[in-house]
Amino acid sequence: MTVTVTSHNPADPTDLVVEVPAPGAFGTIAAIERARSAQGGWQSAGAAARSAxxxxxxxxxxxHAxxxxxxxxxxxxxxxxxxxxEVAxxxxxxxxxxxxxxxxxxAVHETAAGQGLLFTRRRAHGVAGLITPWNFPLAIPVxxxxxxxxxxxxxxxxPAPEATACALRLAELLALPTDVLSVVPGGAEEGAALVSAVDVVSFTGSTATGQAVIRTATERGVPVQAEMGGLNAAIVLPDADxxxxxxxxxxxxxxxxGQKCTATSRVIAVGTxxxxxxxxxxxAxxxxxDCGPVINEAARRRLTGAITSAVEGGAQLLAGGRSPERAGWFIEPTLLAEVAEGHPLLTEEFFGPLAVLVPAADLDEAIALANDTRHSLATSVHTRDLDTALAAADRLAAGMIRVNAPSSGVDFHLPFGGAKGASYGAREQGQAALDFYTASRTVSVLPAGSPR
Structure with missing residues (x-):
């Protein structure tokens, strides 16, 4: 029986965007082998060809923007x-x-003694296996x-099944040589096969899946990086605008x-x-x-369930909380206060337009609250005082800290990644990405007949 991958419009679930066959494990491994056969020619084509x-x-x-x-x-x-x-x-x-x-x-290095040539050179690993989410269906794959x-x-x-059409169309437009870039639609079976056979792995997605990817890749001894979301805080001081x-x-x-791994889910208000x-x-x-729908019915049900649970536990609903009577998986932007300590909204990423307002007596308490998570990806600090901003940045555990800016902004040429359980392995983007996708080789060239 042929298994298919389907993707539906979350604003109109009756709208089927794409339906394609899933290749299964066998088809995924075959795609990897074709990519491996193409890799030598792509590498040896040289800088000019790859750049062009x-x-x-x-x-x-x-x-086609x-x-x-x-x-x-x-x-x-x-x-x-x-x-x-995102297209831009x-x-x-x-x-x-x-x-x-x-x-x-x-780089070229001096010899310790005598004649010779010593140099290091970074070379590609081979076939890179990429597992990407649906929330940035163009930018993250690229x-x-x-x-x-x-x-x-x-x-x-x-790609994530929900972003299949975007990935397939993107690959068509990139128009790279045969088997240099290929897309395997599918789910867990295809993802597991990918991680079992490629030479380097980059993953963005849920914590549970990311941990499974990390285990498989490390057992195989191949480089792996995993981005697994964040429970991000914003600290607002009394002197802020x-x-x-x-x-x-x-x-x-x-x-x-709120469907960004850098979205703010905890707002920590300091003092007055x-x-x-x-x-x-x-x-505001x-x-x-420009909120838009959440990705599917299960996501909306999880969000509304968390809101209901929090309110039943004594939380105050300050804004939103309802699902509008319209087609699609919409939920109003929601703000809660007085959420009970230990509630999942304070410990887990819910990936929706939902945040909790939390008071802090001073900056010390605010930093302790912001750092009290295993998903330390991004934190924003809002203050007019430069000394306070720099002091906070030095003490926050997050991988990315933004001052007087939303937590959800990302500069594509800077290292991207979090701390604790938010990330594993090397950073993404910029020079860090180029280093991750290569391995350093040390080459020693000595004169013929040298005794060394």
Missing amino acids: ALSRAADAVEA EELAALAEREVGKPLAEARG RTVAILRYYAQAPYAPSG WKAAPALAVGNTVVLK IEQAAAQLAFAIAGYA ALEPLRGALVK LAAAV
Whole structure:
């Protein structure tokens, strides 16, 4: 029996976006073997060829920007303005890594004694296996694939089922040589087969799946990186511009329905900031027009269940909390206060337009609260005082710290990753990605007849 992968529009679940056959484990391994056969030619084609291919790919994505934005809006429910921004970011990432093939790949060193040539050189691992989520269906596949391709790896991409159409169309537009980049639609079976056979693994997704990926890859002895979400905090001090902070927090909570691993889910108000921030944030969330639907019925049910549980446990519902009477998996941007200690909303990532307002007596308590999570990905700090901002940044455990900016912003050329259980392995993006997708080799060339 043929197993198929389907993807539906979360704003209109009757709209079937794509239905394709899943290749299964056998088909996934076959795709990896084809990629391995193609890798030598892709590496030996040289810097100019790889750079030109990535530049052409950027041009193609840019030329089809509106088509791709509309597809992302339809397939994963991303508001059109955010979808357009993601396409622009995808183009920028391709252009950035199109220059990487020309970068130095090693260094020359002096010999300890006598004549000779000692140098290091970074070389591609072989086939890179990428497992990507649905929330950034264009940018995340490219920010993983582009550095891998730039340094000479071939790529096999296994996208989330909910983002299948975006991945397939993106691969068509990139138009790389045969088997240099291939897409295997599917689910757990295809993902497990991918991790069992590739030479380097990059994963973004849930903690449970990420831990399984890490175990398999490390047992095989292949490099692996895993991004597994975050329970992100925003610290607002009394001297902050409260209106500006509220607007930024509303975007970080409700933008794309909170379905970003860097979204804010805990707002920590310090001292006298609590009352003015409460009012400003409720008002800002009510005006959050670009929330969009959550990805599916199960996600909405999990969110509404958590809200109900919190309120029954004594929490105060300050904003939202309802599911509008309309087609699609929508839920209002929601803010809760006085959530009971130990409630899952304070310990787990729920991936929706939902945040908890938490008071703190001072900055010390705020930092302790922000750090009290195993998912330390991103934290934002809102203050007018530079000394306070720098002191907080030095003490926060998160992998990314943003001052007077939403937690959900990411610069594609800087290292991306978290601390504790949020991430495993090397950072993504920028130079860190180029290092991850290569291994250093030390070469010693001595004169013929040398006794050493």
